[in-house]
Amino acid sequence: MLLAKTLKSSTFRLALIAIGTFGLIASAIFAYVYWSTASYVRSRADRTIMAEQASLRDVYTRSGRDGLIALIAQRVADKGFADHIYLLVGPGPVALAGNLTQWPDGAAEQGWSEFRAPVPSSASANPLVRGVTETLARGDRLLVGSDISDLDGFTARIRAAAIAVIVLIFMLAAGASIGVTRRTVGRIESINATSRAIMLSGLDQRIPLRGSRDEWDRVAENLNLMLDRIQTLMGDVKQVGDNIAHDLRTPLTRMRGRLEKAYHGPRNGDNDAALIGDTIADLDAVLGMFASITRISAIETHARKDAFRTVNLVEIASEVVELYDAAAEQDATRLGLAGDPEVLMTGDRDLLFDAIGNLVDNAIKHGRAGGRVTVTCDNGEGGAVIAVADDGPGIPADQHDHVFKRFYRLERSRYTPGNGLGLSLVAAVASLHGARIELHDNAPGLLVRLCFPGH
Amino acid sequence: MITGAHRRILVVEDDPETAGQLVEQLTSSGYDVDLAANGREALSHGAARDYAVITIDRMLPDIDGIAVMRQMRDDGIAVPFLIISALGEVDDRVRGLRAGGDDYLVKPFSFVELLARLEALGRRSETVAKETILRVGDLAVDLIARTASRGSRRIPLLPKEFQLLEYLARNEGRVVSRAMLLQHVWDLHFDPSTNIIDVYVGRVRRKVDDQQAYPLIHTIRGIGYCLRAPG
Numbered sequence: 001m002l003l004a005k006t007l008k009s010s011t012f013r014l015a016l017i018a019i020g021t022f023g024l025i026a027s028a029i030f031a032y033v034y035w036s037t038a039s040y041v042r043s044r045a046d047r048t049i050m051a052e053q054a055s056l057r058d059v060y061t062r063s064g065r066d067g068l069i070a071l072i073a074q075r076v077a078d079k080g081f082a083d084h085i086y087l088l089v090g091p092g093p094v095a096l097a098g099n100l101t102q103w104p105d106g107a108a109e110q111g112w113s114e115f116r117a118p119v120p121s122s123a124s125a126n127p128l129v130r131g132v133t134e135t136l137a138r139g140d141r142l143l144v145g146s147d148i149s150d151l152d153g154f155t156a157r158i159r160a161a162a163i164a165v166i167v168l169i170f171m172l173a174a175g176a177s178i179g180v181t182r183r184t185v186g187r188i189e190s191i192n193a194t195s196r197a198i199m200l201s202g203l204d205q206r207i208p209l210r211g212s213r214d215e216w217d218r219v220a221e222n223l224n225l226m227l228d229r230i231q232t233l234m235g236d237v238k239q240v241g242d243n244i245a246h247d248l249r250t251p252l253t254r255m256r257g258r259l260e261k262a263y264h265g266p267r268n269g270d271n272d273a274a275l276i277g278d279t280i281a282d283l284d285a286v287l288g289m290f291a292s293i294t295r296i297s298a299i300e301t302h303a304r305k306d307a308f309r310t311v312n313l314v315e316i317a318s319e320v321v322e323l324y325d326a327a328a329e330q331d332a333t334r335l336g337l338a339g340d341p342e343v344l345m346t347g348d349r350d351l352l353f354d355a356i357g358n359l360v361d362n363a364i365k366h367g368r369a370g371g372r373v374t375v376t377c378d379n380g381e382g383g384a385v386i387a388v389a390d391d392g393p394g395i396p397a398d399q400h401d402h403v404f405k406r407f408y409r410l411e412r413s414r415y416t417p418g419n420g421l422g423l424s425l426v427a428a429v430a431s432l433h434g435a436r437i438e439l440h441d442n443a444p445g446l447l448v449r450l451c452f453p454g455h
Numbered sequence: 456m457i458t459g460a461h462r463r464i465l466v467v468e469d470d471p472e473t474a475g476q477l478v479e480q481l482t483s484s485g486y487d488v489d490l491a492a493n494g495r496e497a498l499s500h501g502a503a504r505d506y507a508v509i510t511i512d513r514m515l516p517d518i519d520g521i522a523v524m525r526q527m528r529d530d531g532i533a534v535p536f537l538i539i540s541a542l543g544e545v546d547d548r549v550r551g552l553r554a555g556g557d558d559y560l561v562k563p564f565s566f567v568e569l570l571a572r573l574e575a576l577g578r579r580s581e582t583v584a585k586e587t588i589l590r591v592g593d594l595a596v597d598l599i600a601r602t603a604s605r606g607s608r609r610i611p612l613l614p615k616e617f618q619l620l621e622y623l624a625r626n627e628g629r630v631v632s633r634a635m636l637l638q639h640v641w642d643l644h645f646d647p648s649t650n651i652i653d654v655y656v657g658r659v660r661r662k663v664d665d666q667q668a669y670p671l672i673h674t675i676r677g678i679g680y681c682l683r684a685p686g
Contacts, residue, residue, distance in 0.1 A: 277676065277677060280565070280677060281677065284565075287563060291561075295645065319615070319641065322613060322614075322615050323615070323641065323651060323655055324651060326651075326654045326655045326657065326658040327651055327654040327655075329658065330654060349642075350643055350644055350645060353641075353643060354643075354645060357651070361651070
């Protein structure tokens with residue numbers, strides 16, 4: 001199983017390619033060493049042979065065949081020339097002089113050749129000999145050669161070294177690559193196993209870490225963080241789904257009951273008209289909730305940056321204040337605007353209007369009747385800042401994180417009008433603008449601050 | 456009500472039931488209605504006749520509603536368009552308007568809202584007079600001085616309150632929906648989920664109608680408001 005995976009893995013294939021490349025390079029190096037050694041040995045032999053040939057030819061020219069025969073005899077007897085071979089033959093194949101009894105197989109009739117022949121100094125019977133044949137003036141042929149069997153030894157040794165090294169390289173590389181590949185395959189396999197487990201059972205599985213803090217651990221760590229995030233989001237989605245189901249079921253049940261009662265009862269013009277009117281209003285509320293949800297989703301997917309312009313936050317805030325002033329008046333709340341006269345920023349006017357409107361609406365609804373709501377726009381150090389403050393009961397600090405969740409409502413506001421989507425929309429708009437939301441205790445009351453990033 | 460020859464409306468809608476409802480209700484409201492079930496039919500109708508308003512669905516089976524609208528504009532047809540879209544996101548609406556639509560409505564909509572918008576659009580295509588003072592009963596809205604008065608009594612209004620009254624006065628006798636007010640007075644292309652518009656209009660109404668011989672601003676249940684003098 002693991003072996004099959006190892007052989008199929010991309011790491012293993014890469015390792016094979018690396019081994020092949022190493023092998024080729026090693027072979028090339030040995031080939032070069034062999035070639036340069038051989039040519040050095042040959043050229044050294046050639047120089048000696050040519051010098052010897054020249055002096056023999058010289059004697060032949062001056063003293064004739066007999067002089068040469070005498071010299072060759074002298075050479076053969078000389079221990080210093082024991083690594084040489086000499087053979088002088090007449091026009092017939094008769095040996096006239098030299099330390100060979102017959103023309104060696106493979107020796108050329110003319111010019112350079114390499115062949116095997118007995119050499120006096122050599123330990124082996126038939127060492128490799130390099131020789132040159134020259135046809136002399138009277139048709140005699142002279143073969144002079146020298147033992148190059150040390151080249152033979154060289155070759156053999158180099159070949160052995162090459163084979164040993166290459167085998168070693170292959171073994172080491174194969175071992176290393178199988179090890180690395182197994183490790184890789186093992187880690188990937190554990191990630192795959194976790195993925196499969198997640199697909200089968202659920203999001204509560206995590207990829208085990210080895211504590212080696214290597215790149216695999218980091219990959220696993222990030223995947224685990226991603227899984228955590230997905231799990232949180234799934235939880236949110238489930239929460240939202242439950243809330244939608246609850247918030248939709250209530251008006252739908254009401255409508256159904258109303259219609260059912262009217263269906264079974266006698267027709268009554270005025271009552272029916274009122275019932276239909278109420279039902280339409282309830283349906284509109286349900287549709288409005290859907291519209292809000294899709295609107296928040298659309299903002300959250302960051303699809304709207306194309307509507308960004310330079311806007312004056314104060315202008316938007318003052319329009320919001322003017323619009324909501326009438327509502328504040330109903331609660332005897334004083335709604336006011338404070339801060340800098342001009343706060344420029346880049347943003348989407350509609351969305352900012354909606355977000356500020358929601359904050360002001362919340363402040364009026366959940367603040368103190370007869371209290372005070374203040375909207376403050378400032379050119380902060382980091383960028384534009386808008387704050388909406390009321391002097392009502394505020395939000396307990398442990399609920400601060402929850403209020404931006406969709407449909408989240410504090411227990412005490414469960415029965416005031418609203419759908420729990422307002423602050424979710426504010427959060428979505430803030431995130432689209434890269435703004436930070438802060439909730440503070442206004443002692444008493446709540447202070448919500450949106451801090452936009454600078455230009 | 457749109458009057459005279461301009462009572463003909465082209466409805467471009469591919470869903471047969473919606474189309475049937477529209478045709479029936481528009482006919483009973485006194486319009487002559489032609490129906491096109493797809494973009495090609497819409498183009499041929501648009502070329503053949505003169506319409507007061509064309510209502511067009513964004514998603515048509517053959518050609519996109521926006522493309523149909525562009526094509527007609529290129530052909531020199533200046534009829535106001537009312538885009539009806541199931542794509543609720545503001546971007547789509549604004550894109551529709553930029554492409555040459557004059558107003559938009561998001562599905563699902565109430566028929567009264569559709570009627571209110573059709574009337575506003577139809578009127579826009581036929582009014583030419585540029586009045587400087589709008590009069591409804593004893594209310595006078597001075598568009599140059601930006602002031603309003605009833606009889607001899609001046610009504611103190613904030614700028615947005617004035618714009619709201621002006622918009623109501625321009626649509627004298629016609630129903631104006633909350634969404635239309637938000638769109639034309641505040642330039643907002645979404646519906647805040649609260650009843651903030653009602654509260655706001657309530658305040659304007661107190662300024663305009665309190666201690667007067669007769670009320671001018673009337674609430675139309677479930678849809679919006681109407682500014683009209685009695686009789």
